[in-house]
Amino acid sequence: MSNAQHVIPPYGVAIQSAISEGKLPQMKALLAKRDPSKNEPKELHHAYEQLAKEVARLERH
Incomplete structure (x- = not known):
C-alpha cells in the first residue's frame, strides 16, 4: 500500500x-x-506559477 x-x-x-x-x-x-531541475509536486508547481505571475504584474506597475 502506498502512503501517498x-x-x-x-x-x-x-x-x-x-x-x-x-x-x-x-x-x-x-x-x-x-x-x-527538481520534480515539483503539482501544488507547489502551481504556487510557483502564481508567484511568477504576481511578480510580473507588480513589476509592470
Missing part, C-alpha cells in the same frame, strides 16, 4: 503568504530559490 499524501511543503505556505501580503522582494527571493 498531498502535503504542501512549508515554502508553499511562504509563497502564498508573500503573494497575499504583496511583498515583491520576498516573492523574488522565493522564485530565486526554485530549482527547475
